[in-house]
Amino acid sequence: MDLIIEVKDAAGTPISGADVAVVVSGDRKTGKTDGKGQVVLRPLPNVLFTVEATHPLYLEEEVDVIPPNGGGSFVWGNPVCTVTPPATVIVHLSRIRPAPLFPISDAEMKQRDSFNPKAVFTWKDNAGNPTNRYLGIFNNEEIFVRVNHPLLPAKPTEGWGRKPDKIEPGDPGRLNHSKPIKIEPNREGNLIWLEWGIGDKSPRLLVAVWVPRWRGTTPSKLDFVIFFSPNTAIPEKFPARKEEYPYMAWKIGDRLVQPYPGLGHRYLFREKWLVYQLLAAKRQAVVVFPVQPYGNWGPFADAAGLSRLLAEVTHFLHRMGYTSGGQSSRDEDRAPVPPQFRFxxxxxxxxxxxxxxxxxxxxxxxxxxDMLPTTFGQKMDDTRFNINGIDGHTLFGADVAPFLNAWKEVWDHDAPSYIRSRLDKDLPGWLQRDSQRMARCYQTDDTGSKGWIETTPLIKFTSGPTLKPTNGLIAAERHAEDRCSLVYFGSGYLKHTTSNPAIFPMFWGEKDDHQAVTTVTFGHAALLSGLAKF
Known part of the structure; x- marks a missing residue:
């Protein structure tokens, strides 16, 4: 019986032209996969054998396989490979890997001028030992306030109220909320910086992923939250392999700052508090934060691209043991280290x-x-991501069907008017195509949204009256909890002056209402979402 080797990408598409070797007791047979991603090199061995698969545009993989002798089942050592009786080994290759690391001490930070480390900074401790802790993430324990539903009190006061931990009826604060609780992301999950794109001529795209620690069981299904920031507003550096993106470090005062990784750190753990809000809402999901080179989202803004990205991230998590169910550690998170052994x-x-x-x-x-009108069968069509005659969809795209079937929620945090008009045009149709889909839309006066709730076609997906404060402050909300939320904050509703206790998130201290909105509305959307609870 011939041993059949199949090589596929993370999304399950066959890879042709992959180099494959099968090694049995030192005897090595080699060949390349055909147009179906298959190759036959030898009969099925009756002893342990090793399969190696490589391709210049993918990470290499190998797997040890022990065939059954006289009954039983195959066993093998690599979780992203599969053995299918009677004699097929399937090897999945990925195009995503951990971002390289550059350990640096506080003293070096002060001494060095701007330079490109071609890696993400990690911290060296005072003794000069690498810690594998990403520099500047600030995801330690904080006392944090979770918003409640509905958001608006009948008679809102300032901040979180004078006594946030007691929530007195006459002093509810500016938003309905629960008592402050301790949130500690660095012990509830792991931040991972990933680099998407393999090969000398391949664009490299930077992705931050926050992974919750599943304890005790192996998850068979994952929930994902993908979040987009605005353009990075750094002089255009595209394609992504150009010098400054994504690791360039600039000297600001006596510190070196990496703007691209820093953007992810600020959104996830400080300025927007996304992970803190998710944990406060008791929702469990992998958070994916793409960091674009200026001016073009590339595969990030294409449903086929996101379908591939989630397949790549899921492959990575499984390969590295994050979905093993054995993550019982309460230690501070670290940059990923390859498994030291496999079973x-x-x-x-x-x-x-x-x-x-x-x-x-x-x-x-x-x-x-842009993605709302995506239809089944649609492919990524971006020639800038073609490499060596291989089209961009093959390298950065995947079948959109699994993605479209799983995409159930849209969270709009204060889109400008020109984008909001596109939501009004396409979001109702997107909701109508699946009764389980949800939309949460939060707008401020800063984006010209006054009166928006009464005019948007999304209002038909809500029910009940529009709720407004009764004490003169301008804000409004209208909901169908399992379907749609429309919320408006008037000028100065979120951004205001208060002497009340400073407990995170301090939305009132932001630059304006527009910058303040996501610091609280992400948590509200999570609270009403269909994401897994914990």
Whole structure:
């Protein structure tokens, strides 16, 4: 019986032209996969054998396989490979990997001028030992306030109220909320910086991923929240392999700052508090934060691209053991380290994608609006991502069907008027195509949204009256909890002066209402979402 080797990408598409070797007791047979991604090199061995697969545009993989002798089942050592009786080994290759690391001490930060480390900074401790802790993420324990539903009190006061931990009836604060609680992301999950794109001529795209720690069980399905920030507003550096993106470090005062990784750190853990809000809402999801080179989202803004990205991220998590169910550690998170050993066993396949939420702030809602009309069978069509005659869809895209079937929620955090008009045009149709879909839209006066709730066609997806404060402050909200939310904050509703206790998130201290909105509305959307609870 011949041994059949199949090589596929993370999304399950066959890879032709992959170099394959099968090694049995030192005897090595080699060949290349055909147009179906298959190759036959030798009969099925009756002893342990190793399969190696490489391709210049993918990460290499290998797997040890122990065939059954006189009955039983195959066992193998790599969780992203599969052995299918009677004699087929399937090897999945990926195009995503951990971002390289550059350990640096506080003293070096002060001494060095601007330079490109071609890696993400990690911290060296005072003894000069690498810690594998990403520099400047600030995801430590904080006392944090979670908003409640509905958002608006009948008679709002200032901040979180004078006594946020007691929530007195006459002093509810500016938003309905629960008592402050301790939130500690660095012990509830792991931040991972990933680099998407393999090969000397391949664009490299930077992605931040925050992964919750599943304890005790292996998840068979994953929920994802993809979040888009506005354009990076740094002079155009595209394609992504250009010098400054994504690791360039600039000297600001006596510190070195990496603007692109820093953007992810600020959104996830400080300025927008996305992970804190998700944990406060008791929702469990992998948070994916793409960091674009200026001016073009590329595959990030294409449904086929996001379908591939989630397949790549899921593959990575399974390969590295994050979905093993054994993450019982309460230690501070670290940059990923490859598994030191693997067990030969019958490995379960990677989890499937159960639910996808796509959210964005300001102009970051634009890519979402662009994807709303996506239809089944649509492919990524961006020739800038073609490499060596291989089209961009093959390298950065995937079948949109799994993604469209899992994409259930849109979270709009204060889209500007020109993007909001596109939401009004296409979001109702997107909702109508699936009764389980949800939309959460939050707008401020800063984006010209006064009166928007009464005029948007999305109002038909809400029910009940429009709720407004009764004490003269301007804001409004209208909901159908399982379907749609429309919220408006008038000028100065979020951004205001208060002497009340400073407990995070301090939305009132932001530059304006527009910058303040996501610091609280992300948590409200999570609270009403269909994401897994914990």
């Amino acid at each position: 030969n066993r019958i490995h379960q396949p990677p989890p499937t994608v159960r639910r996808v939420v796509i959210g964005g702030f300001s102009a970051g809602v634009g890519p979402i609006a």
